[in-house]
Amino acid sequence: MIQKQLSYLLVNDILAKDVEDPRGSGLQLLSKGHRLTPKDISLLIKYEITTVHVEEEEKKISDAIIHQVHNLWSNINQEFNESYIENLNQVKQLFNSVALNEDNSSIDQVLSNFAPVLEGALNRSYLLHVLHKIRGFDDYTYRHCLNVSLLSGVIGKLLGLSLDEITELSQAGLLHDIGKMKISNDIINKQGRLTNDEYNRIQFHTTYGYEVLQGMAIPTKIQTAALAHHERLDGSGYPLGLKGDEIPYYAQIIAIADTYDAICSDRVYHKKESPYIAIEELNKGIYNGHFNPQVVLTFTHFLISGYVGYPVLLNNGKRAKIMLIHTDEPQRPLLLLDGEYIDLRKKRELHIKDIIL
Ligand SMILES: [Fe+2]
Incomplete structure (x- = not known):
């Protein structure tokens, strides 16, 4: 067992000791063997508990990854850049074929060619630096989808998902905004404020994406991630207003990678911000009940470690x-x-x- 400072990073850890009311009421708040949820952490914070004992093997950010992060940006690799650009072009072709209602048989090809890019992203630590450099405004949707895909894969790795899950999650990230191809470019690239009607129409990209992906032979988890990536834990998201665990885990992760990349990219209506501003926004997302705290803290720890x-x-x-x-x-x-x-x-x-x- 190990004594750890109380934080949302302990979500999913298993308590190694009972937790009692520190004010001496004799009330047992949580018992040994219990797996911590975000709600439990909020409860313990309310009771002003600062540390808990948890089982040691539930370590989420491995030392190896932390070490890798410390070497971040030390090494730019030409080979990765080239496969990134090649994949970007394939994503562009796939998305355009969706826009034109063409046969989408190229999806298998895109997903299989995508594997080496993902592998490069997971195995090399300079990913964020590369992504930050190439985040221009041109072809935003494709670039954004590829970035979200790679960032989701990295988050999946940090969270300890299996390689199969990481690959599936990254593919879900790649395709999460595919429904935007069914929405007029005039709205997607509009400068200035959207009208209520335009905003409502943009929200349909989640449902359109789900429909497009249902027509393809790909796993359900990838389809539901496209549908639910704008849902928020407190129920304030769209299209269904799902809450908490009702939101598929992949969608919860993609929502965070999506927000991070959007803030760090040039758009028609804003210049790209520094990663630190994005980190602040993600943390605000914990406190206003939008984002999964464990995912945000794991990801922001990773990001800041690079600095x-x-x-x-x-x-x-x-x-x-x-x-x-x-x-x-x-x-x-x-x-x-x-x-x-x-x-x-x-x-x-x-x-x-x-x-x-
Ligand atoms: Fe989206």
Whole structure:
């Protein structure tokens, strides 16, 4: 057993000891052997419990991955770039054939050619750097789908999914927005605010995508991910207003990769933001009940780990350097500021405004 600081990263861990009301009422809140849910964590936070004992083997972010992350961006690989571009062109062709209602028999070809790109993304640590560089505005939908696919695969790996599941999840990411091909380009690329009617029409891309994919011989999980990737845990999403576990797990992961990539990409209506702004948005998504906390914290820990040693700009206008990432609040790391170590978890009045790249 191991004593761990309470955080949403403990979701799915198994309690190694009973948890009792620390105020001494004698009330047993949770019992030994219980698998923690996000609701349990919220309950324990309410009781101001700061640590719990969990079974040790339930480790989610392996040391190997953390090590890999530390080497992030050290090495740009031409071969990966080339297969990425090639795959991008295939995705483009597939999506265009959907737009023209052509026979979609090329799907198998696209998915099988996609395997080496995914493998490259999972095995090499510079993925995020490459994605950040190539996130231009041209061909946004295709590029976005390929990025979401690769990011979903990385998240799946961090969450400890099997290789088959990671591949399926990445394929679901690749096809999640395919329904956009059934929506007029004038709406998709409109500059400025959408009218209510246009916004409603865009929302149909989830249902259209589901219908298109139902016509293809691909796993149901990929079809339902396209349908449910705009659902939110609190029921505020679309098209069905599903809540919590009603939302398929792949869709919960893709929603997070989707949001991250959208914020970090140039669009008709906004310039791309720094990854740090995206990390902040994802964390807000935990507190407003939109995103799965375990997935967000695992992913943001991974993202921020890539910035250890980088200079950051704080809200007080000062520059500091990221020294260490905490698992419970990855967006509030240990910093070196004017020769002194500052733990942002304890200095709540300070926050990182941006990473200086
Ligand atoms: Fe979408």
